[in-house]
Amino acid sequence: MSEEIDALKGRRVFDLVELPYGRKAIKGRWVFDIKSDGRKRARYVAKGFSQIEGIDFEALFSPVVRYESVRFVFALAAIYGWYMTAVDVKTAFLYGKLDEEIYMEQPEGFHQKGQERKVYRLRRAIYGLKQAARAWWQELEKSVKKMGFVRLNADSGIFIFRSDLGVVILIAYVDDIIFFGKKSLADEKKAEFMLKWECRDLGTPTEFLSMRIKIDGDKISLDQSVYLEKVLERFGMTNAKAARTPMVEGYYPSKHTGPNNLTLTCKYQSVIGSLLYLMLGTRPDIAYAVTKMAQHCANPTEEHLSKALYIMKYLAGTRNYSLVYEGRKGMAFGLESYTDADYAQDPTHRLSQTGNLVLLASGAVSWKSFTQKSIATSSTEAEYMALFDCAKQVAWLRLLLGELGFPMKAPTPIYVDNQGAILTPQIQ
Numbered sequence: 001m002s003e004e005i006d007a008l009k010g011r012r013v014f015d016l017v018e019l020p021y022g023r024k025a026i027k028g029r030w031v032f033d034i035k036s037d038g039r040k041r042a043r044y045v046a047k048g049f050s051q052i053e054g055i056d057f058e059a060l061f062s063p064v065v066r067y068e069s070v071r072f073v074f075a076l077a078a079i080y081g082w083y084m085t086a087v088d089v090k091t092a093f094l095y096g097k098l099d100e101e102i103y104m105e106q107p108e109g110f111h112q113k114g115q116e117r118k119v120y121r122l123r124r125a126i127y128g129l130k131q132a133a134r135a136w137w138q139e140l141e142k143s144v145k146k147m148g149f150v151r152l153n154a155d156s157g158i159f160i161f162r163s164d165l166g167v168v169i170l171i172a173y174v175d176d177i178i179f180f181g182k183k184s185l186a187d188e189k190k191a192e193f194m195l196k197w198e199c200r201d202l203g204t205p206t207e208f209l210s211m212r213i214k215i216d217g218d219k220i221s222l223d224q225s226v227y228l229e230k231v232l233e234r235f236g237m238t239n240a241k242a243a244r245t246p247m248v249e250g251y252y253p254s255k256h257t258g259p260n261n262l263t264l265t266c267k268y269q270s271v272i273g274s275l276l277y278l279m280l281g282t283r284p285d286i287a288y289a290v291t292k293m294a295q296h297c298a299n300p301t302e303e304h305l306s307k308a309l310y311i312m313k314y315l316a317g318t319r320n321y322s323l324v325y326e327g328r329k330g331m332a333f334g335l336e337s338y339t340d341a342d343y344a345q346d347p348t349h350r351l352s353q354t355g356n357l358v359l360l361a362s363g364a365v366s367w368k369s370f371t372q373k374s375i376a377t378s379s380t381e382a383e384y385m386a387l388f389d390c391a392k393q394v395a396w397l398r399l400l401l402g403e404l405g406f407p408m409k410a411p412t413p414i415y416v417d418n419q420g421a422i423l424t425p426q427i428q
Contacts, residue, residue, distance in 0.1 A: 014120035025103040025119040045128030062133040065157025075361040078220040078325035083183040086205035092175035096125035096135025154400040218327025242317025246289035268300040284367035325361040341386035343379040352382035356390035380420030
């Protein structure tokens with residue numbers, strides 16, 4: 001706790017002042033955590049929920065890199081054999097400068113002797129403030145632009161540096177940063193970055209966004225096995241009998257209109273939240289089942305919970321599954337995409353289900369499964385709507401690829417199993 005206070009003082013986060021007449025100081029609290037590497041951490045955070053819009057904050061939006069973009073860059077790294085190195089910015093939010101006039105109470109147990117009635121006038125964005133993430137992002141963006149990086153239009157969480165010596169790609173997710181490119185140049189830009197920010201040098205990254213990174217020659221694999229083990233343990237599913245599929249064949253969850261069981265709802269939402277995190281990261285195989293069950297988070301039943309835990313049983317039997325990107329040095333590469341739709345199979349609403357998948361370096365980089373918003377009147381219409389959504393995703397990925405320096409001239413094939421959907425755009 002003393003180290004945290006010293007860090008706040010060292011970063012000049014606050015001035016100790018009298019609270020102006022008519023102003024109210026927001027409260028703070030201590031938050032304690034044990035990191036995955038065993039480090040113990042204490043944070044003094046603001047109770048941001050008490051901030052008043054228009055007085056304590058204005059704009060809040062702060063971009064983060066998309067999962068698809070992260071996987072996309074790892075696939076490119078496998079293809080081209082890029083070197084990668086990572087850093088973790090220490091107390092990143094404390095670098096963010098505040099435009100607003102915000103006052104905060106002194107932390108319990110650390111009041112300055114003889115000045116107990118004074119408060120902190122915050123100069124920088126302490127953790128817990130609503131605008132803390134945005135303030136840090138603005139400082140980060142300014143600093144990397146001064147280093148010669150340019151932010152991509154396709155994804156605001158990716159920056160690229162170009163010179164005669166080569167290219168360096170920087171991925172940023174809040175305070176976690178990875179540099180990709182030629183070793184000498186990537187190390188040079190990382191060293192320059194660390195002169196600006198106090199960082200923990202992580203070397204070759206082994207984890208990012210709870211995805212474990214394994215490098216085996218020209219192959220890169222991503223998995224969430226460590227996170228999955230924690231999820232299985234939390235819900236008592238570690239030794240569960242494995243299910244062969246994510247969902248029972250022919251099962252369609254129906255809406256519950258009875259009284260809400262708050263205890264059940266809380267557990268169900270926790271299960272679905274954990275499943276969504278796995279699905280978004282590295283598990284396209286559970287996308288259909290999870291998105292179906294996620295539609296019932298507001299008022300679930302015991303049956304819904306049972307089927308959600310059934311997905312856990314499937315994961316228990318496939319806990320070592322991973323995404324693998326295969327390097328193909330010196331060979332041409334391209335995107336491959338697949339799309340499909342059922343036709344009004346769900347008897348509870350008769351809306352069709354869309355599914356699509358995009359591959360690069362033989363591994364999945366993008367996937368979706370969702371219920372279509374309008375009722376299709378034919379299988380062709382359902383497939384065509386799915387094709388349209390897949391085409392939008394492919395167009396965005398091609399834009400991303402072009403901004404990274406790999407413009408694609410050849411068209412990207414989208415594989416569809418419905419002749420009507422294939423011929424419709426040709427006729428029009």
